[in-house]
Amino acid sequence: MSFSRAGFRSVALGVVAALIFAWQGPLAAQDTAKPGQEATPASGSSTQTAGQPASEPAPAGNATAAAAPGKPGDAAAGQGKAAACGACHGMDGNSSDPQYPKLAGQHEDYIVRQLTNFKANKRQNPIMLGMATPLSEQDMHDIGAYFASKQSLPGVADAALVERGQQLFREGDPELGVPACMACHGIAGRGNPGAKYPQLTSQHAQYVQAKLKDWHDGVTWSDDALAQIMPTIAKKLSEADIAAVASYIEGLHPADAAQPAAR
Numbered sequence: 544m545s546f547s548r549a550g551f552r553s554v555a556l557g558v559v560a561a562l563i564f565a566w567q568g569p570l571a572a573q574d575t576a577k578p579g580q581e582a583t584p585a586s587g588s589s590t591q592t593a594g595q596p597a598s599e600p601a602p603a604g605n606a607t608a609a610a611a612p613g614k615p616g617d618a619a620a621g622q623g624k625a626a627a628c629g630a631c632h633g634m635d636g637n638s639s640d641p642q643y644p645k646l647a648g649q650h651e652d653y654i655v656r657q658l659t660n661f662k663a664n665k666r667q668n669p670i671m672l673g674m675a676t677p678l679s680e681q682d683m684h685d686i687g688a689y690f691a692s693k694q695s696l697p698g699v700a701d702a703a704l705v706e707r708g709q710q711l712f713r714e715g716d717p718e719l720g721v722p723a724c725m726a727c728h729g730i731a732g733r734g735n736p737g738a739k740y741p742q743l744t745s746q747h748a749q750y751v752q753a754k755l756k757d758w759h760d761g762v763t764w765s766d767d768a769l770a771q772i773m774p775t776i777a778k779k780l781s782e783a784d785i786a787a788v789a790s791y792i793e794g795l796h797p798a799d800a801a802q803p804a805a806r
Contacts, residue, residue, distance in 0.1 A: 614681060616651050616688025625686045627674075636690040641747035648695040648744070650736040651687035657764070658683040666764040698745040700794025708791025711784060719779045724788065732795040739769075744795040751789035755780065 628646070632638045636647030646654065660666035661675040678686075700708065710716070713730075715723035724743070728734050732744035743751070758777035763770045777785070 614684065616655075616681075616684030616686070616691075618685070618688040618692040621685035621687070621689030624682055625689050628686070636693045637696045638747070641749035642753070643747075644750045645695050645746055646690040647693035649687075649690055649742050650734060650739070651684060651691045652736060652739055653734070653741040654687035654690060655680075655683045656739065658686070660765050665766060665770075695742070695745045695796075697796030698747065698793035700748070700792075701790045704787040704790040705794070707784065708787035708789075708794075711780075711788040712791050712795075716784075719784075721776055721779050721784075724792075732792060743792050746792055748786075748789040748793040751792050752785055755785045755789060756782075759785065 626634075628636075631640065631643040632646050636649070637645050657666060658675045658678060661668060661671040662678065664672055675683075711721065712724040712732075715721045715726075725732070727738070727740045728743050729740075732742065732746075734740045734742040755773075755777045758774040759780060761774060761778075763774055780788070
């Protein structure tokens with residue numbers, strides 16, 4: 544299939560506008576979770592603070608609810624609250640099972656946003672709904688702060704997929720109407736916390752691939768304008784392109800990390 548240059552310009556402008564005003568970027572908590580999963584949401588093991596009622600699910604259509612403004616998180620408090628998340632996401636947020644996302648180094652507000660979406664059932668997953676429901680807004684911030692304080696372990700990319708993956712990540716594909724991933728997520732995949740675009744660096748390729756496929760097939764993680772960005776882009780990617788960019792993302796890591804970029 545082919546797309547006009549005008550169509551690409553429209554998509555690119557839409558992404559830039561979203562970057563200026565707010566965000567819903569891609570990856571974070573796992574949709575196919577299991578008990579204790581998704582430190583982000585899975586921190587359901589955390590109980591709400593004494594005397595502090597859990598926040599109520601946001602009404603549908605309220606785009607501001609997912610922002611979860613609240614008091615900045617306390618990483619020390621979050622460590623205990625996130626203990627149950629370790630079974631799937633690793634105690635330090637570096638999951639050993641690639642079907643579950645790494646949360647280490649992820650931005651606090653992004654984790655809060657996804658927990659809020661799970662709790663409101665906007666990002667639908669029965670297990671994560673149950674895990675997120677007991678959490679207060681402060682619990683979410685504390686859990687987010689804990690994982691944000693950790694460092695994501697470097698991954699490796701498949702050498703056979705690097706060329707196409709790098710093109711999509713750094714240049715996009717004008718013919719397909721696909722903007723460069725780094726326009727929102729940064730050259731090294733560190734994300735943009737101010738605009739609420741998540742960190743992607745070193746994320747498991749299997750997880751990234753699964754989420755891109757979900758978006759390609761029409762899944763959304765909320766009902767606001769920000770949640771439409773990735774589904775709109777992913778629909779234009781082929782299965783091969785999804786595999787390539789997912790693998791490239793796993794190979795992204797800090798320059799000071801002693802790890803080969805390809806295998």
